[in-house]
Amino acid sequence: MAQRILVVDDEHSIVTLLQFNLEQAGYQVITAFDGEEALEKVNHESPDLMVLDLMLPKLNGIDVCKELRQRQLTIPILMLTAKDEELDKILGLELGADDYITKPFSPREVVARVKAILRRSQNTVVEDKPKAIEIGKLMIYEEQYEAYFRGKELDLTPKEFELLLYMAKHVGRVLTREQLLNAIWNYDFVGDTRIVDVHISHLRDKMEASYIKTVRGLGYKLEGNGKRE
Template sequence: MNQKVLIVDDEESIVTLLKFNIERAGFKTDVAYNGLEALHKATEESFDLIILDLMLPELEGTEVCKRLRQKKIETPILMLTAKDDEFDKVLGLEIGADDYLTKPFSPKEVVARIKAILRRTNNRPNTEDKPFIQIADLFIYPEQYEATIKEEVLSFTRKEFELLMYLGKHKGKVLSRDQLLSAVWNYDFVGDTRIVDVHVSHLREKIEPDTKHPVYIKTIRGLGYKMEDPS
């Protein structure tokens, strides 16, 4: 296995613990002890996954994550935090993190999360060999991780796009928030339905002509959401 993980944390004991267990699981590792160093390494080098602490000197983890996504660097990110706070969790995932783990954690759980994220990343849902999904003027291109509306290229975070793609693949079907959490974020986040609502709100801002009267992503009261063809 040649997959490489960047470990970012300012606590040497945590870095040492993570490095030992991740390398024992067969991965290569590199480390950074502050946000600026992490941003530089993640921008200049290629990694298969980044473990990113939320609270870092020089540049916070959320800002590192945000800047990487702005640079179109889509390396999967597992965020770590000492806070067990829903807002932090939603914020981290909203800005482009792929998973979230609260300290204290077991090294086995970290390795399990890494493997799960890489499985999801390497096995993105196919679209039955179709090159795109069309819903009226909205075109979703799974292979390119891109979408256009009226030929205008749209900008999404990884999770926004995966949510849009999942809704598009299941056009006309009512999908509960728990279904969407399970499909897009994985079972670890079942119950944190606000994450879905936040991402749906962001999608609507980008694809709906009028966010107050959405025509693509409909809210089905008491059930969830449904993607419809407005044409």
Template sequence: MNNRILVVDDEPSIAMLLDYNLKLADYDVRCVYDGGAVFEAIRSFRPDLMILDLMLPTMDGVQICRKLRSEGNGLPIIMLTAMQELSDRIAGLDHGADDYMVKPFSPQEVISRIRAVLRRSGASSPEAPPAEIHLGEICISAERRDVTLNGRLIDLTPKEFELLLYLCQHQGRALSRQQLLQNVWDYHFLGDTRIVDVHISHLRDKIEADARNPRYIQTVRSVGYKMTDPYAIPGQRKSTLASR
């Protein structure tokens, strides 16, 4: 069955452009033009991914993201914005969007981003890696796509989960922001790496006892980040990878 894409934009020309190109790429598409119509469309259409404009009548994109995530809805979201300020462009990321694109955009790049987000969220593949990772107090189940900290389930967005999984799979290695963009977001070009910093900040808020003094996700100056085990004996890796 083709993946279902919900397009939410109050500019008919943009919605029509996306509708035309996404259907050519074999996606099922539904368009809505008002923020107030989004939740009914999600219930009736059951999309695999939503392309969401930041500026909408009735309810804007940030409000929609915030409401969905507060309800525990992990629907992958790509935010569209015409804003040029960095703080505006990443506003959706702060409230749970998985990616963003700045208008004007190429339809081909939108399709590439959709494929990457769907692949990373698991919506485009029926198979999940049959493994668990234990690192310190953290347990990650790739099969169930859940994370526990001291036995307590941690609420992560799909992209936060993928980022944490990748960091744990490469424990102890210094990973550049560009490496993370390429391997977690599938961006094989030099882009704005601020998206990585935002998601790292969110992860630290959720898994660190003190996000200002992280024990797990360490900043590597002039490089990026690395995952460490605060309970590991020096010279010995404590994390384990358990296959079924």
């Protein structure tokens, strides 16, 4: 069954362009033209991913993102932004969007990013005896797409989980922002590593901050004992 993509933009030409290219890539496309309609479509259509413009009538993209995360809905979100919406990009990421792309964009790039996000957000079938990566009080079940800290399940977005998992597989090693960007986002992000910093901040908020150490001038590392050097 084709995965369902909700495209939300008040410019009909952009919606038509994205719908054509996503359908050519094998996706089923649902459309909405304002923020309120987008929330209704999420409720009734259960899309697998949302392509969400920030500047929308009735309810803007930031408020849509905030509402979805307050409901604890983890639908992956790819934001569409204009070049001068720098603060909105960062705010959107802080509210739980998985990625952003700046207008004007290539439809092929949008499709590539949608594929990358969906590939990382797919849960694996649960086995009878799940295998865990254990790091101090942190437990990560890769095949179940679940992570626990001190026995409590962490509420992670797909990108946050992938970032934590990658760092766990390289525990104790210093990983540069560029390494993390390439490993998790899997495409050229034009050298903008702030998305890494935002997701690291989210992870620190959801578990003990001391588990992820900043190595000044280099990057980050996940430490097995949760203590800073």
